[in-house]
Amino acid sequence: MNLDLSQLTHWRREFHRFPETGWSEFWTTARIADYLESLGCFEILMGEQIINPEFVRGRKQAVVDKGLANAKVYGMNEKWLDKMGGYTGCVAVFDSGKPGKTVALRFDIDCVNVTETTDPNHIPNKEGFASINEGFMHSCGHDGHITIGLGTALWIAQNRDKLTGKVKIVFQPAEEGTRGAAAIAASGVIDDADYFASSHISFCANSGTVIANPRNFLSTTKIDIRYHGKPAHAGAAPHLGCNALLAAAHAVTQLHGIARHGEGMSRINVGVLKAGEGRNVISTEAELQLEVRGENKKINDYMTEQVMQIAKGISIGFGVAYETEIVGEAVDMNNDAELVQLVEEIALQQPQIHSIDDYAFNASEDATVLGRRVQDHGGKAIYFILGADRTAGHHEAEFDFDENQLITGVNIYSGLLQHLLG
Ligand SMILES: [Zn+2]
Numbered sequence: 001m002n003l004d005l006s007q008l009t010h011w012r013r014e015f016h017r018f019p020e021t022g023w024s025e026f027w028t029t030a031r032i033a034d035y036l037e038s039l040g041c042f043e044i045l046m047g048e049q050i051i052n053p054e055f056v057r058g059r060k061q062a063v064v065d066k067g068l069a070n071a072k073v074y075g076m077n078e079k080w081l082d083k084m085g086g087y088t089g090c091v092a093v094f095d096s097g098k099p100g101k102t103v104a105l106r107f108d109i110d111c112v113n114v115t116e117t118t119d120p121n122h123i124p125n126k127e128g129f130a131s132i133n134e135g136f137m138h139s140c141g142h143d144g145h146i147t148i149g150l151g152t153a154l155w156i157a158q159n160r161d162k163l164t165g166k167v168k169i170v171f172q173p174a175e176e177g178t179r180g181a182a183a184i185a186a187s188g189v190i191d192d193a194d195y196f197a198s199s200h201i202s203f204c205a206n207s208g209t210v211i212a213n214p215r216n217f218l219s220t221t222k223i224d225i226r227y228h229g230k231p232a233h234a235g236a237a238p239h240l241g242c243n244a245l246l247a248a249a250h251a252v253t254q255l256h257g258i259a260r261h262g263e264g265m266s267r268i269n270v271g272v273l274k275a276g277e278g279r280n281v282i283s284t285e286a287e288l289q290l291e292v293r294g295e296n297k298k299i300n301d302y303m304t305e306q307v308m309q310i311a312k313g314i315s316i317g318f319g320v321a322y323e324t325e326i327v328g329e330a331v332d333m334n335n336d337a338e339l340v341q342l343v344e345e346i347a348l349q350q351p352q353i354h355s356i357d358d359y360a361f362n363a364s365e366d367a368t369v370l371g372r373r374v375q376d377h378g379g380k381a382i383y384f385i386l387g388a389d390r391t392a393g394h395h396e397a398e399f400d401f402d403e404n405q406l407i408t409g410v411n412i413y414s415g416l417l418q419h420l421l422g
């Protein structure tokens, strides 16, 4: 394999054709593992070696089962299944055998629940690599992230004799909905890392630019609340029922009315409310899907506590049973200056890069859970944005990005490794 744009484009297009949603990236994980194995210098960790099941967020068994069945149809290498133990994602460990630092890199591998456009001018349609998995699409660019991760692995293989220390390349499942990082962090697999780096392609930055220090990563918690009531005849005996729909409706307005924390910005959104069984029946089941955010963990934790209080208070008030489930999480994170400076220097050495831009992220990304874990153990972390022109916004059916920037991404990561482990 040559480390050049044609290899990177080949990988990106291959992964683009087989998009898989969070926690069901079986074909993707096996394919990544096949490539890593062929490089001959990585130990490949999977399953509970990298996942702490207690911290797995938002993983629905029906989605996992369907994903696995699909992956087999796509011809995944089933030899990896035992090792995966039902969990997707993998960590590639390179050990130089020489004393030195440990660097962890993280690339997310899941797709978005979006159906790819059929517009004949959309490049994946024109060039024949559009999604074959109806209802799913790599419309966030994680196919690019996988590619940059594999490209960096290939660089390591080609330069293995010149490196010291260790590299751990995390191919993380289920970033969408900020669901996958907590379980990997809690497994402890990157607790020994001295440095951590991750990035997003495109986002708000065009080709030729890098945002080395995006600000305002929001802490967030994604929560499901379910109410379970008791049915009754809506005309003859409404007093005998316990109304889950009404409980949920009251919960929505109370949740949006949480008194805001005085020390900083917060958000709440109930995005989904499902309830009811029939027009003339007192409703027995209701589900709310919501998220809170805060400019830091303290404010986000306050919002989460308030949500839990309201969920409970409503259940008492309406005489309905309830349960809550945390289905995703991310934290705020500040990049370490040493790594920001390094990424800026390396980026500006790339012929394609002409400027380092500034940006307030004002969103959440669960790489921060991993970055903060490394920082809490005394290491340093960075999350940066690799500019790439795009044809539409992220998560849109028309999304596509400038593949020329894949090589820039690999150059930045390999540049980092050269500086930290060379
Ligand atoms: Zn996304």
Ligand SMILES: [Zn+2]
Binding pocket: 140, 141, 142, 175, 200
């Ligand atoms: Zn993304």
